[in-house]
Amino acid sequence: MRLRRCGSEAVLVEVDSLGEVAAVRVAVRAAELPEVVDVVPAARTVLVSVRPGAGLAGVRRVLDGVDLGHVVEVASREVRIPVRYDGPDLDLVARTAELSTAEVVELHSGTEYEVAFCGFAPGFGYLVGLPEVLRQPRLDSPRTKVPAGSVAIAGEFTAAYPRATPGGWRLLGRTDAVLFDPRRDEPALLAPGDRVRFEVAG
Known part of the structure; x- marks a missing residue:
């Protein structure tokens, strides 16, 4: 997992597969961080953005705990x-x-x-x-x-x-x-x- 800062209010998470994208997306959504305003997955990246002034410390803590080899099942439509x-x-x-x-x-x-x-x-x-x-x-x-x-x-x-x-x-x-x-x-x-x-x- 590679993190690239996108200004002061977003981080781009780079991974190696769609499965790892899913693991990151699900983990960030499941954390329900109040400062997170959007989670945007793509083929090999996930962009996580936060409220102005909120900082990215909470997002980074969640990302540090992500198991890229395991996607937690969550309710879906x-x-x-x-x-x-x-x-x-x-x-x-x-x-x-x-x-x-x-x-x-x-x-x-x-x-x-x-x-x-x-x-x-x-x-x-x-x-x-x-x-x-x-x-x-x-x-x-x-x-x-x-x-x-x-x-x-x-x-x-x-x-x-x-x-x-x-x-x-x-x-x-x-x-x-x-x-x-x-x-x-x-x-x-x-x-x-x-x-x-x-x-x-x-």
């Missing part, structure tokens, strides 16, 4: 997202995995995922737990516009696009779920630590 599996890359994913399209759908929808972190666009959650056989690289040529609601895979992640953006992930299907709405109390549907299941829509 379960989010279900309906999906129509009719994406333009479904056949490509099936051929690459040497599966039928029905088997791809069964594997993808039959797995429980966890939101590791959010980024790229507001409401875009990177979900881990994708079955090994479905882990495939991004497309050689990214699309200039991926439709909002597209459900996709790339590498070890799966995700749903909250809005239309460029992207190179392989598209399995689409959902009508509103993944980001700035008018809601919690604009993003998904948050780090949430458990997610994709359900086959009729």
Whole structure:
């Protein structure tokens, strides 16, 4: 674990894996330090920010006690997202995995995922737990516009696009779920630590 100070009110924690990111995120959240205002995980870092003037001593004490090899189980939300599996890359994913399209759908929808972190666009959650056989690289040529609601895979992640953006992930299907709405109390549907299941829509 490496700590990099970000001004007087934040510290960037650098680690080596998504599992270690989860260990840091869960430990800082579980400590319920009153001075902590935000915990922002990414692929290999966690940014922890505190109230102006509060200092980082309490955060550092928590970080000193983190066991990077162990993630404490905490209560988390379960989010279900309906999906129509009719994406333009479904056949490509099936051929690459040497599966039928029905088997791809069964594997993808039959797995429980966890939101590791959010980024790229507001409401875009990177979900881990994708079955090994479905882990495939991004497309050689990214699309200039991926439709909002597209459900996709790339590498070890799966995700749903909250809005239309460029992207190179392989598209399995689409959902009508509103993944980001700035008018809601919690604009993003998904948050780090949430458990997610994709359900086959009729």
